[in-house]
Amino acid sequence: MREVSAMHRLGSELLDAFAGRDGIVSILSRAPEGDAALGCQRWLLATPAKRYAAHVLYGDLLASEGLRILDVGGGLTTLTRTLAERHDYTLVDIMAHDSEASISAFLASAPPFKVIKEDWFSAIGDERFDVVIAADLFPNVDQRLGLFLDRVLPHCGQVRLSLTYYNEPRFYHTRRIDADEALCMLAWDGQQIARTLGRYADRIEKADFDLFAVTSDSVFPNKRQVCLLTLQGSQPSHVGAAV
Numbered sequence: 001m002r003e004v005s006a007m008h009r010l011g012s013e014l015l016d017a018f019a020g021r022d023g024i025v026s027i028l029s030r031a032p033e034g035d036a037a038l039g040c041q042r043w044l045l046a047t048p049a050k051r052y053a054a055h056v057l058y059g060d061l062l063a064s065e066g067l068r069i070l071d072v073g074g075g076l077t078t079l080t081r082t083l084a085e086r087h088d089y090t091l092v093d094i095m096a097h098d099s100e101a102s103i104s105a106f107l108a109s110a111p112p113f114k115v116i117k118e119d120w121f122s123a124i125g126d127e128r129f130d131v132v133i134a135a136d137l138f139p140n141v142d143q144r145l146g147l148f149l150d151r152v153l154p155h156c157g158q159v160r161l162s163l164t165y166y167n168e169p170r171f172y173h174t175r176r177i178d179a180d181e182a183l184c185m186l187a188w189d190g191q192q193i194a195r196t197l198g199r200y201a202d203r204i205e206k207a208d209f210d211l212f213a214v215t216s217d218s219v220f221p222n223k224r225q226v227c228l229l230t231l232q233g234s235q236p237s238h239v240g241a242a243v
């Protein structure tokens with residue numbers, strides 16, 4: 001299997017190769033009973049492509065320790081327990097998918113970690129982290145990808161992302177929560193991501209912008225495409241040195 005930190009698109013060949021070595025599913029099989037109620041846990045259990053992304057973004061961190069990790073939009077899953085146990089772990093997440101009762105039950109039974117239940121834009125300052133992770137948040141849920149990278153790159157060793165996009169028109173009718181306005185949100189395509197990431201090309205490990213042109217071989221029924229990549233931050237990275 002390819003070097004996981006290199007920029008790549010998640011296609012069917014990769015997913016097939018991963019099936020026989022899915023370590024994430026075995027961690028989930030040992031989950032405490034209450035975790036089954038968590039939205040992100042259910043997605044992770046149900047979706048091999050999500051587990052592949054988790055393997056790429058978190059796999060080494062589930063076995064190392066002692067890093068300062070910021071996870072933006074990471075949600076709550078059984079993996080959170082391991083990350084909190086092994087690292088100085090901060091989760092910034094508005095928790096769109098879980099009830100207060102499930103969140104409280106999870107936090108009461110997990111190793112301690114810092115949770116900030118707010119929009120990342122107001123929650124993240126200039127605190128330093130070894131690794132910043134954002135999985136399946138940009139730009140499908142949140143189109144502020146460039147603002148996010150400008151905010152975190154100066155203060156961290158590396159940023160790990162999975163980016164979700166559609167190379168055919170996909171749009172959602174939505175409503176603003178702070179004003180009386182109906183909006184239509186057009187999901188980003190690969191070229192929009194390429195344009196934004198182009199500004200950071202020299203920070204991307206094994207950059208490959210051609211992958212954004214691929215229109216076939218989606219591993220999701222709704223034809224979404226997923227790209228995984230690591231960007232070097234401006235701070236020294238202690239990731240390789242962690243045990």
Ligand SMILES: C[S@@+](CC[C@H](N)C(=O)[O-])C[C@H]1O[C@@H](n2cnc3c(N)ncnc32)[C@H](O)[C@@H]1O
Nearest residue numbers: 073074075092093094095096118119120135136
């Ligand atoms: C599509 S889910 C992805 C969850 C998980 N990272 C995964 O890969 O399955 C998006 C996550 O981002 C969180 N989220 C959405 N908007 C956010 C924001 N502005 N600030 C922080 N978290 C946000 C949601 O609560 C949710 O947990």
